[in-house]
Amino acid sequence: MSKRVYQLILDLPEMIEKAIHLTQSALKGKQGLWQRFQPQNLIISGMGGSGIGGEILKDLANKYSPVPVIPSHDYTIPNLTGKRSLFLAVSYSGNTEETISAYRQAKERKALICVITSGGELKKMAEAEDDLLILIPPGLPPRQALGFLLTPLLVLSSQKKLLPFTISVIRKSAIKLKGWLTECSKIAQSLAKSFYQKIPYILAGSSLYTACAYRWKCQLNENSKTLAFFNTLPEENHNEIEGIGRPKFMRNFLSIVVLFDPTAEERIKLRIRLLPTLLRGQFFSFQEVAPLGANDLERILSLLLIGDLTSYYLGRKYKKDIEKIERIEQLKALLGELTSGKKEL
Amino acid sequence: MSKRVYQLILDLPEMIEKAIHLTQSALKGKQGLWQRFQPQNLIISGMGGSGIGGEILKDLANKYSPVPVIPSHDYTIPNLTGKRSLFLAVSYSGNTEETISAYRQAKERKALICVITSGGELKKMAEAEDDLLILIPPGLPPRQALGFLLTPLLVLSSQKKLLPFTISVIRKSAIKLKGWLTECSKIAQSLAKSFYQKIPYILAGSSLYTACAYRWKCQLNENSKTLAFFNTLPEENHNEIEGIGRPKFMRNFLSIVVLFDPTAEERIKLRIRLLPTLLRGQFFSFQEVAPLGANDLERILSLLLIGDLTSYYLGRKYKKDIEKIERIEQLKALLGELTSGKKEL
Numbered sequence: 001m002s003k004r005v006y007q008l009i010l011d012l013p014e015m016i017e018k019a020i021h022l023t024q025s026a027l028k029g030k031q032g033l034w035q036r037f038q039p040q041n042l043i044i045s046g047m048g049g050s051g052i053g054g055e056i057l058k059d060l061a062n063k064y065s066p067v068p069v070i071p072s073h074d075y076t077i078p079n080l081t082g083k084r085s086l087f088l089a090v091s092y093s094g095n096t097e098e099t100i101s102a103y104r105q106a107k108e109r110k111a112l113i114c115v116i117t118s119g120g121e122l123k124k125m126a127e128a129e130d131d132l133l134i135l136i137p138p139g140l141p142p143r144q145a146l147g148f149l150l151t152p153l154l155v156l157s158s159q160k161k162l163l164p165f166t167i168s169v170i171r172k173s174a175i176k177l178k179g180w181l182t183e184c185s186k187i188a189q190s191l192a193k194s195f196y197q198k199i200p201y202i203l204a205g206s207s208l209y210t211a212c213a214y215r216w217k218c219q220l221n222e223n224s225k226t227l228a229f230f231n232t233l234p235e236e237n238h239n240e241i242e243g244i245g246r247p248k249f250m251r252n253f254l255s256i257v258v259l260f261d262p263t264a265e266e267r268i269k270l271r272i273r274l275l276p277t278l279l280r281g282q283f284f285s286f287q288e289v290a291p292l293g294a295n296d297l298e299r300i301l302s303l304l305l306i307g308d309l310t311s312y313y314l315g316r317k318y319k320k321d322i323e324k325i326e327r328i329e330q331l332k333a334l335l336g337e338l339t340s341g342k343k344e345l
Numbered sequence: 346m347s348k349r350v351y352q353l354i355l356d357l358p359e360m361i362e363k364a365i366h367l368t369q370s371a372l373k374g375k376q377g378l379w380q381r382f383q384p385q386n387l388i389i390s391g392m393g394g395s396g397i398g399g400e401i402l403k404d405l406a407n408k409y410s411p412v413p414v415i416p417s418h419d420y421t422i423p424n425l426t427g428k429r430s431l432f433l434a435v436s437y438s439g440n441t442e443e444t445i446s447a448y449r450q451a452k453e454r455k456a457l458i459c460v461i462t463s464g465g466e467l468k469k470m471a472e473a474e475d476d477l478l479i480l481i482p483p484g485l486p487p488r489q490a491l492g493f494l495l496t497p498l499l500v501l502s503s504q505k506k507l508l509p510f511t512i513s514v515i516r517k518s519a520i521k522l523k524g525w526l527t528e529c530s531k532i533a534q535s536l537a538k539s540f541y542q543k544i545p546y547i548l549a550g551s552s553l554y555t556a557c558a559y560r561w562k563c564q565l566n567e568n569s570k571t572l573a574f575f576n577t578l579p580e581e582n583h584n585e586i587e588g589i590g591r592p593k594f595m596r597n598f599l600s601i602v603v604l605f606d607p608t609a610e611e612r613i614k615l616r617i618r619l620l621p622t623l624l625r626g627q628f629f630s631f632q633e634v635a636p637l638g639a640n641d642l643e644r645i646l647s648l649l650l651i652g653d654l655t656s657y658y659l660g661r662k663y664k665k666d667i668e669k670i671e672r673i674e675q676l677k678a679l680l681g682e683l684t685s686g687k688k689e690l
Contacts, residue, residue: 047579047580074551078413225591227588238673242670250544253594278672325587328583
C-alpha cells in the first residue's frame with residue numbers, strides 16, 4: 001500500500017480545496033452564535049496525524065494571533081478551557097480515546113466545540129450535541145489526510161481574524177502548491193538519499209517552523225520507519241549542539257537538515273552559516289532546505305509537502321510498507337482488548 | 346570543574362530557599378501595581394538553562410492555571426503580548442541576545458515586566474526602566490542555577506493564584522528535597538550506567554512531565570555530552586514508536602526511561618506496561634523512574650534532581666569536563682566577533 005500513500009501526498013492541494021468547501025458549508029449551517037463568538041483562546045485537541053494541525057496553527061498564531069492557540073495531545077484538557085474557549089476536537093477516525101475523553105471534558109466546561117472527523121464516536125457525539133461538525137472523507141491513513149485536518153483550522157482562524165490569511169489566500173496556496181509538486185519531489189528524493197542508513201536531524205530555521213520540523217520527524221517515524229531528531233533554532237544552539245555526534249559511535253550518523261526560514265532574524269541566519277564549521281566532523285551531512293512560496297502559509301505548506309515526500313522516498317529505500325504502522329495498530333488493538341475484557345494483563 | 350557542578354546540583358534545595366527570599370524582597374519594593382495586576386497571560390522568555398523554568402511552569406499551568414502560560418525561546422515574542430501580559434525575561438548572564446531582543450519588544454508592547462538575572466545588560470535595562478528585578482547570585486553555569494531561575498516563577502505564580510502551591514508549600518518541597526539527595530543519587534548512578542555508550546530516550550509519563558523529560562535531555566546534552574531523545578506519553582505512541590530501534594543499526598542502542606507520573610490517566614499507565622513487550626528486541630534497556638514527593642511540585646523537583654545527577658554521573662563515565670560547554674561558548678564568541686566587526690564571514 002505504498003503507492004496509495006504517494007498519491008495521497010500529491011493530493012494535498014486538492015484536499016485543501018475540498019476542505020475549504022466542507023468547512024464553509026458546515027459553517028453555513030451554524031449562523032448566530034458561531035458568527036458572533038470571539039474566542040478568548042483556541043484549544044486544539046488531537047493525537048499524532050490528527051494533532052499536527054494544531055501545532056502548525058500554534059506556530060502561525062505565535063507570529064500573528066491576538067489570542068493564544070493551545071494544542072493539546074492528551075486525555076485531559078488545559079485547565080483554562082471554559083465558556084470563552086473555542087475547542088477543536090480533531091480525530092480522523094473519530095475513535096481516538098484521548099480525543100474522546102478531552103471532548104467530554106471540554107463539553108463539561110461549556111466550551112464552544114467544533115469536531116473535525118470522518119466518523120466514529122466523535123461524529124455521533126457532535127451530532128447529538130449539535131456541535132459544529134466538519135465531516136471529512138473516510139478511509140485514509142490519518143497522517144495522509146493532513147489537508148482535510150489542517151485546512152478547517154486555517155479557515156476557522158481566518159474567520160475569527162486570528163490569522164492574516166483569508167480564504168482566498170488559503171485557496172491560492174493550494175493552487176500554487178500543485179505547481180510545485182515536481183520541484184518538491186526532486187528535493188525530497190535527494191534528501192531521502194542522505195537519510196538512508198543515517199539518523200535524520202531536522203532543525204527548524206525559526207520558531208515558525210517548529211511544527212514543520214516535528215511533522216517531518218513524525219512522518220519519518222511512521223512512513224520511513226526510522227528514528228529522527230527535531231529541534232528549533234535558536235534554542236538548539238543552547239544545549240543540544242553539545243550532543244551532536246556524541247557519543248563517538250554516533251559521529252558519522254546524523255544527517256542534518258535545516259528548514260530555512262527567509263523571514264527569520266538575521267542572527268538566526270548567521271547561526272545557520274556558522275554551524276557546519278562549528279560541528280565539523282560530527283555529522284554525516286548538513287543541508288539547508290528552502291521552502292517555496294510568497295508568504296508564511298505557502299512556505300509552510302511547501303515544507304510539509306517536501307517532508308511527506310521525503311518520508312515516502314526513504315521508506316521505499318528501506319523497502320517498507322509505507323502505509324502500514326504495525327506497532328501503533330498493535331498497541332491500539334491491545335488497549336481495546338484490555339478495555340473490553342477480552343484480555344487481562 | 347566537574348566537582349563544582351556536582352555540588353551545585355546538590356545545592357538545589359538551598360537555591361530554592363534563597364530564591365523564595367530574593368523574590369519576596371524584590372516584590373516588597375514593588376507594591377501597588379504589582380499587587381493589583383492580574384495578568385491575562387504569562388509569557389516567559391529565556392534560552393536553554395534560563396528557559397527551562399518557563400517550560401516547567403507551562404506544564405504546571407496546563408493542569409492548574411486559569412490563564413495561559415507561554416514559554417518563548419526566541420528573539421521575537423508571541424504576538425499576543427500586550428498591556429495585560431506579565432512578561433518574565435529570564436537570562437542568567439543578563440547578556441543573552443535573544444532575551445534582550447525579546448525584552449525590548451515586550452517593553453514596546455507595554456507588558457508588565459519582571460527580569461530575573463544575575464547582571465549584564467538586562468540588569469541595567471531593568472534598573473533604568475524600574476521593572477521588577479529579581480537579582481540572583483552571579484558566577485554559576487546557568488543550567489546549574491535552576492533553583493534561582495525557576496523559583497521566582499513559582500513564587501510569582503503563587504502570588505497571582507495561577508498555581509495551588511503557596512510559598513510555604515514551595516519552601517516545604519525544598520526542605521523535603523534535602524532528605525532525598527541520597528536516594529536520588531542512587532537512582533541516578535544506576536541510570537548513568539544504563540546510558541553509557543547508548544542513546545538515552547526519556548519518555549514523560551504524562552504531559553505534566555514534558556518539561557522534566559526535556560530538561561533531562563538538555564542536561565544529558567550539556568553535562569554528559571551525548572545525544573538524547575525525549576518525548577511525551579501518550580503522543581509518542583502515535584508516531585515515534587514506529588521509529589524505535591530503526592534503522593537496524595540502532596536496534597541495541599536506545600536506553601529508554603519513563604518518568605512515571607502517579608497522577609496520570611490509568612490508560613497511560615496501561616500503555617507504559619504494554620510498551621516493553623510491544624518493542625521487544627528494539628531497545629537496550631527499558632526502565633521506569635518513579636518520582637518522590639507528595640504533590641506535583643515535589644515530584645517534579647525530585648525528577649529534576651535525579652535528571653541532573655544522572656547527567657553528572659554519565660559525564661563522569663565519559664571522562665568529560667562536565668561544566669565546560671565548548672561548542673556553545675565557541676558559537677557565542679563567534680557571534681560576538683561578527684557583531685563587533687572583529688571578524689567577517
